[in-house]
Amino acid sequence: MAEMVRLDGITKAYGETVALHPTDLSIREGEFVTLLGPSGSGKTTLLNLIAGSTAPSAGEIWLKGRDVTQVPANRRELGMVFQNYALFPHMTVAQNVAFPLTLRRRPRAEIRREVMRALELVHLPHVAKRKPRELSGGQQQRIAIARSLVYNPSLILMDEPLGALDRKLREALQFEIKKLHEELRMTVLYVTHDQEEALTMSNRICLMNEGRMEQVAPPQEMYFRPATEFAAGFLGVSNIIRVAVEGRGAIRVGERFALSGVPGLTAAPGEVVPVMIRPEAIRLAAGSAAENVLEAEVEDVVFLGGVTNLVVRTGQGERFTVRQLTRRSDAGWQGGMPVSLSFDASDVVPLNGAAPQ
Amino acid sequence: MTTTKDRLDAPTRRDLLRGAGAGAGALGAMAAGLPTLAIAQDGPIVWVAYGGSTQEAQKKTIVAAFMADTGIEVIPASGPDLAKLKAQVQTGNLEWDVIGVIGSQAIRAGRAGLLEKMDYSIVDTADLDIPPLEYCAPYYSYGGGIGYDPARHPEGRHPTNWQEFWDVERFPGRRGLRNRPDENLEMALMADGVAARDLYPLDVDRAFASLDRIKPHVSHWIAGTPQTISLLTQNEIDFVFTYSGRVEAAQRDGQSVAYVYENNIVTGAYVAVTRGSRNRDAAMRLVSYFLKPELQAAFCNIMGYGPSKSTARAHLEPEVLARQPDLQDPGTAITDVEWWAENGEAVTTRFKTWLLT
Amino acid sequence: MARQTTIEERVPSAATRLIAWLGYAFLLMPSLVVLPMSFGTGTEFDFPPKSFSLDLYREYFSEPSWVASTLTSLQVAAASAALSLLIGGLAAYGIVRYQFRGKKLLTIFLLSPMLVPTIVVALALYLYLGIARATGTTWGLILCHAVVCVPYVIVTMMAGLRQVDRNLEIAATIMGASWFGVLTRVTIPLLRPTILASGLFAFLISFDEVVISFFVSGVRTQTLPVKMYSTIHWEISPVLAAVSSLLTILSLGICILVAALQKER
């Protein structure tokens, strides 16, 4: 598919402080890309640069094969959804949605038709005559989404659009946005600091940290093969430990636990490298009889309904979080119990560039 | 304190332009090219006076006759402010042609070079009770004296001359005087035993010593003439220095006020022509109408003031004539406007300081 | 903007309400005294009037110079309010929405006519306009009033602009509106209450201004306050009471109408 957005070494600095280090990114048409990262990581800066509300210090922005670096925001043919909805309080819902179309001087009949179509897409055709302040937060955001897509902009920017909503609404709207994206094949650049949102909705996640792109990958890959300690720590729960490399693909975790055939391990023997193991990849057994296991002791048991999290501590003092599906027979896990841990070599993810990106 | 009188003759438009700096000059020059409302050569005459019913009466009698006779239009304006006059002459941007002002103001303006010399070949000075001056001609006189409320202070209970006004034992009550030295010094000297005919040159030290005695009994030093009557009718003051014309106007309104016609201080009111007036000759002719006996009488019959020409008295209504301060009476003081023009500023500063302490 | 607040947060204490209502009464009191005076008779101020009549109103309407100066005042006030709204509004927009060097100093300069005593400004302007031959012209008067009104407009408009959500303007821009489109379709409609308020304020300041007008106005451009003030040498015409009452009632009517209309939207 065609390339919709391309960033070439785009940079933003305010005096001495660099808000965004030189960044490259390419978004294909119809793709849903999420900028994920903690606050201050540069994701909003990046969004504003693409939107045209701030000018880059260096680099180029291409939209649909056109260099728009010098093009003002109003000629970039973009759509945008804001966290605080940014609906015009002095206009009705219909006028709000019609706004981009009236700017484009579309015929009145067409405007009326397109507005109704957009409102139907977000299931709110009945509020057309109301003022935004008479609607709930979720309804307002739906209107804002309708307004952003009614004129088929080449790219829709969404700046934490669900940040102000409660959990239930958020999940419902996540689903709706995803559906709209699939139905209308819109290209979306979505900003959030919520990892679940990013994982649920995106084709690709672009993880940002301290003004840099940490890793760009589809959600699955981002979750299972994080490239850096930051990526591993930011998405989901992870156990990051340091292990000694013993040979090609071989590591030693504890005195009685060594693994070989770890994928993507490039460090030379003798080095100590960080690796990640997801809590659900760890097998747990009571006692310490088995061969090739890590011996540990249960510190804490957290019952979460369908799953149970256990915090265990090895003889070397390393803590692991272990996640297990709750079964009635497991009810016996208790603090102080001796346990043995094990996991497969294929679940061990070397970090910090140990794996090729 | 020094005055600027001697220097006032000198400044020219060019001086001012230089003073205002290059920028101001440029703007001034620019604006000078724009059309203004400057009065044309043979255009109407602008006549400025103190406004109100006095000017209304003059308009109906003297000015109306002038317009009927000559066919020259006269535009009345109000507020003959010396500052405005000075600025007009200094900048050459004349608005006024004929100015009606009282007493020392006229002389001060003449000395400051703001007025044309009176053309006494046009203006007839015969039979004047009040001497004509170089820059202005007297056309009526007004008497100042004691005002009171006859309901509160019937015959024998109110002062009838300045010695009695000063006598707070015999005539207890709140006094009201003006907040300026003019007339106050004359009163104070007469209260101290100086004969009305021997007032000038005023013995300023003696006058202030006399004023010291009345100071604690003056409940208000009045800023505006209208207040001299309103404070009396509102019972804020018992005895006040006011003018016969004001008291009579109030009486016509049915107010309970009375006036003492003895021991009055009579001051002249003058007309003058603006220096450099483009309608100089027509303006002088208007001034000559102000000195016509029958027109003066017509005006004074309305307002109750005294005409400046003795020959006008023959045309006065009997009741108006009966209320004229007798200029021949040795108890009547006639303000020496020349003395005030000479000493006014220094005495005023001293008076204001005296008021503050 | 709808605010959701509980009752207890919004109702000021009894003491505050008492002082506030005393304050309103204090502000209103002179007008309440002037109103009955306006139905008096005769040529002097009188309170309470001995008899009631419409004489003063009749006199006001039958005397062309009263009506003319009222019209001049309204005209000058409207023009200088419009002018100061335009340039003051633009300045406020520039100050709030843009960053540039020397902004702070420039802002203080733009607001400084507020900081200079009017008598000083009056004298300065009179001399200056005399040089420029602009005394006595209507446009000169309008410019002078605009100088005095602009700072008030800037201050109120800045406060109003700060309350307008920047995102609304950004949203409109991204949807394709030019800066002019954003201004006319979004910013100005949102600022309507502020524009109304600062316009009214500017109008009133100009309408009430006497010191500068006294100097700068001419024979044909006498404003109402100047007409009142320039006759004070001998008398204060009680017609003033009628004028003041008339204006008070008129303005009250207009303002209440505006308030009612505002709610209708």
Add this chain to the structure above:
Amino acid sequence: MRFIAPALVLLVAAFLLPLLYVVYLSFGGSSPSLEKYAAIATEPLYRQVLLNSVYISVVSTGLTLLLGYPIAYHLEAQPPRRRTVLMILVLMPFWTSILVKSFAFTVILGKSGIINSFLQWATGMEGHLPMLFNRFGVVVGMTHFLLPFMVFTVLASLLTQGPELRRAANVMGATRLTIFWRIIFPLSLPGVMAGILICMIMSMAMFITPALLGGRGDLMISNLVEFHVRDTLDWEMASALAVCLLAITGVFCIGIARVRGGQLFGEEG
């Protein structure tokens, strides 16, 4: 910058240049001298009047704040429509000529005025409260004139405060008084300061009200400026006094900017 240009042009042409001319005049114009300033420094009248002006301005401004803040606070709490109506009430005095207002105040404050008559009737007291033709009368008249300016300045800053902080404080258990003094008042300080500044300067410049309602000691510096402008025609003296007045207001401004960490109006940053 281009948005500011029209205002800048107007003010430079019709404000800054005239003002510079006044300064130029005060130093003797085309024949430079410090004569007028020397006179101001030595003549006791001017010193006394300067002190008077500052005193009267400070007291009037203080009273205006004490009365104006509760009004602004009350207005802020009203629903929009009611607020509009009450704001019209605050603007009412503008429509009445200052001359008529001064007359009305003599009717209200005089010895046999409305208030004294009422007090005599209500309390049976003999005599009267002296409220007119003294400093009290001046302060009342000035406060009446200044009040709308204070109310609107303070109201503007109260309206920009969101309800969130108050609600948060309320939840944390703060009483109404604590919320006011710890949150609302400190946050409204920019408005209060701006209001004080405007009122101080306006009251320093007033001359009609003190002349009509004041006693013999209530001469203000503006009265003297007017006197020299209109009576003695000594414009160099008037200009010198005006420059002194400017200097005093300048000191006010700097003082207030100090208090507020370099912000004069709290708007320029």
